[in-house]
Amino acid sequence: MTIALTAYVLVWPVIVAGVLAVISRGFFRELRAAKKEGRPII
Numbered sequence: 001m002t003i004a005l006t007a008y009v010l011v012w013p014v015i016v017a018g019v020l021a022v023i024s025r026g027f028f029r030e031l032r033a034a035k036k037e038g039r040p041i042i
Contacts, residue, residue, distance in 0.1 A: 034041045
């Protein structure tokens with residue numbers, strides 16, 4: 001039971017880091033494209 005609970009608790013930071021990486025990658029891709037085209041991102 002302890003191992004399962006430990007794995008459950010430790011898996012959440014990995015999921016959050018993965019989601020943050022995907023969002024960040026998309027944002028920076030859009031930022032580079034906007035700079036290249038000379039338009040604001042907002």
